[in-house]
Structure formats: structure tokens, C-alpha cells
Amino acid sequence: MPISFRGARVLKELSNEELRTLNMVETLLKKGEYAPKDRIVVYSGYREKDVEIYLSRLHKQKLIRRWTGQFVGYSLTLTGFDVLALNTLYNKQIVAGTGRAKGVGKESDIYYAIDFEEKEIMLKINRTGRASFQQVKKKRDFLKNKYHYSIFSIAELSATREYEIMLKLQNQNLPIPKLLGHNRHMIAMEIADGVELVNVQYPKKPIKLLGKIIEFTKTLYQKHGIVHADLTEYNILYDIDNDSMVVIDFPQAVKAEHPEALNLLERDVSHLLDFIGKKWGITTDEVDTVIEYIVGK
Numbered sequence: 001m002p003i004s005f006r007g008a009r010v011l012k013e014l015s016n017e018e019l020r021t022l023n024m025v026e027t028l029l030k031k032g033e034y035a036p037k038d039r040i041v042v043y044s045g046y047r048e049k050d051v052e053i054y055l056s057r058l059h060k061q062k063l064i065r066r067w068t069g070q071f072v073g074y075s076l077t078l079t080g081f082d083v084l085a086l087n088t089l090y091n092k093q094i095v096a097g098t099g100r101a102k103g104v105g106k107e108s109d110i111y112y113a114i115d116f117e118e119k120e121i122m123l124k125i126n127r128t129g130r131a132s133f134q135q136v137k138k139k140r141d142f143l144k145n146k147y148h149y150s151i152f153s154i155a156e157l158s159a160t161r162e163y164e165i166m167l168k169l170q171n172q173n174l175p176i177p178k179l180l181g182h183n184r185h186m187i188a189m190e191i192a193d194g195v196e197l198v199n200v201q202y203p204k205k206p207i208k209l210l211g212k213i214i215e216f217t218k219t220l221y222q223k224h225g226i227v228h229a230d231l232t233e234y235n236i237l238y239d240i241d242n243d244s245m246v247v248i249d250f251p252q253a254v255k256a257e258h259p260e261a262l263n264l265l266e267r268d269v270s271h272l273l274d275f276i277g278k279k280w281g282i283t284t285d286e287v288d289t290v291i292e293y294i295v296g297k
């Protein structure tokens with residue numbers, strides 16, 4: 001299988017000791033700007049000479065960054081963080097291997113992967129903060145590398161948030177992907193059939209499709225108290241063979257009690273009616289009427 005991203009490729013070449021050392025760097029970063037080499041030696045229980053070998057391998061693979069000041073310390077790279085997450089998903093028997101990219105977006109990278117039964121699955125890697133990170137990482141005082149504000153924890157928070165929302169919606173007979181697992185900034189889920197609405201030429205019955213999306217939005221709001229808040233033609237997949245749809249991409253979803261919930265719902269609905277109406281030339285109800293139906297007034 002073609003291995004697509006560096007984290008996955010590198011993971012296969014690391015020894016258990018190197019992985020444990022990498023893990024230790026991550027843990028120590030929660031306490032300071034850099035993980036001091038001395039601390040790694042103490043916590044790992046490995047001999048200093050060995051730790052140096054492991055660290056230099058990790059450094060060569062660009063999984064950690066070296067810092068020399070009053071002490072020698074290390075921080076993680078994005079690839080290092082990927083390796084840690086993938087390793088955990090592997091150990092949990094959720095992801096056995098990774099494949100080609102499905103899409104690389106602003107906020108996430110989506111990869112095909114395989115589970116331990118060799119079934120193709122989807123791996124969503126959250127990259128929140130990546131764009132700004134690239135811009136400011138050269139500036140010396142970038143967040144002083146405080147772990148809790150770091151790119152790692154921001155991406156992890158966002159992925160965890162998405163996972164938890166989707167978890168709450170599992171097994172409810174809703175058209176969303178089935179979750180398979182989660183770690184750090186990664187979510188493993190089943191592949192949903194179909195293509196994004198924006199790439200659909202003509203659905204079998206546009207009005208029926210719109211009806212399904214509105215029903216989904218209504219159930220989400222009334223039964224589960226959630227507004228998707230990014231319900232666009234990129235986040236709805238349509239499968240022409242089964243005339244069915246699936247909604248994806250939940251990190252920004254909000255609870256119905258959220259002060260902006262109704263505004264976000266209105267934005268979702270008006271965008272959707274506009275898009276579907278124009279694209280497939282159908283006349284839809286007014287936004288207000290649909291909103292009233294969804295919130296059940």
C-alpha cells in the first residue's frame with residue numbers, strides 16, 4: 001500500500017525505546033518549554049548514552065527539535081505528534097496502516113487508512129492552527145511554547161471536541177459516519193459513500209434530498225440539541241446509487257443553548273436553501289418557514 005504521510009512511514013522504522021523516548025518528550029513538554037534531556041534520562045530509566053542515541057535518531061527523523069541553552073532540551077515537531085497519535089491508534093488496534101490522501105484542507109488532512117481487518121477506513125487529522133503556526137513559528141516568542149496553547153493541544157482539543165459530538169450522535173440512526181476511534185488530533189471513522197454536494201451533477205430528486213437534510217437538521221436540533229454550524233455543500237456527501245446522504249465535519253457544532261446557536265442555524269439553512277435552489281433550479285420555502293419547522297415553533 002502506498003504510504004502517504006511521513007508520520008506513518010517513520011513510525012514503522014522506530015524501535016519501542018525510541019517511541020517511548022518520544023512519548024516522554026511530549027509528556028515533559030506539558031511542564032515546560034522544552035523537555036530537558038536530563039529529565040528524559042531520569043524518567044525513562046535508560047542509560048544516558050542510550051537516550052542520546054534515541055534522541056539523535058528521533059532528531060534525524062525530524063520528530064523532535066533540539067534546543068541548547070542552559071540545558072539541552074527537546075520539543076516536538078508536527079510529524080512527531082503524528083507519530084505518537086498513529087502509534088496509539090495502532091496499539092489500540094484501530095488503524096493498521098495508512099494509505100493515500102483523500103484531501104488536504106485548511107483545517108484537516110484526510111487519509112485513507114486500513115483497520116485490522118484490512119477494511120478501508122478514513123483518518124481525519126486535525127490541523128487547526130497549522131497555517132498560523134507556519135507564519136509565526138519563526139518569531140521567537142511564539143506563545144512561549146506553552147503546551148496548552150501549542151498547536152498540538154489546539155488540534156487535539158478540536159479533534160476531541162468533534163469526536164465527542166459525533167459520539168453522542170452515534171447509533172441514533174442519523175446519517176453521519178460511524179466512529180472507530182480517536183487519539184490526540186486524529187479521528188478514525190468509516191468511509192461515507194458519495195461525493196460532496198458541490199461536486200454532484202444532479203441528484204435523483206433534489207427536493208427530496210433537501211427534505212432529508214432539513215429533517216436531519218431538525219432531529220439534530222430537537223432531539224439532540226445541536227446545531228451543525230458548517231452545513232455546507234462541502235460537508236454533505238451524496239451517494240447517487242443509493243440516493244442517500246451523509247453529513248460530516250462537526251468540530252464547530254454548538255449546543256442549542258449556545259447564544260449564537262440560532263444565528264448559526266439560520267446561516268446554515270439560508271446558505272443551504274440558496275445553494276440547492278440555485279444549483280438545481282428548485283424553488284424552496286423561505287428561510288424563516290424552514291427555521292420555524294426545524295426549531296418546532
Ligand SMILES: Nc1ncnc2c1ncn2[C@@H]1O[C@H](COP(=O)(O)OP(=O)(O)OP(=O)(O)O)[C@@H](O)[C@H]1O
Nearest residue numbers: 103105106107108110122177190191192234248249
Ligand atoms: N467519513 C468520511 N467519508 C468520506 N469522506 C470523508 C469523510 N470525512 C471526510 N471526508 C472527505 O474529506 C473532506 C474534508 O473533511 P472534513 O469536512 O471533515 O474536514 P475539514 O475540516 O472541512 O477540512 P477542510 O479544511 O478541507 O475543510 C470532506 O469534504 C470529504 O470529502
Ligand SMILES: [Mg+2]
Nearest residue numbers: 234235248249
Ligand atoms: Mg469540511
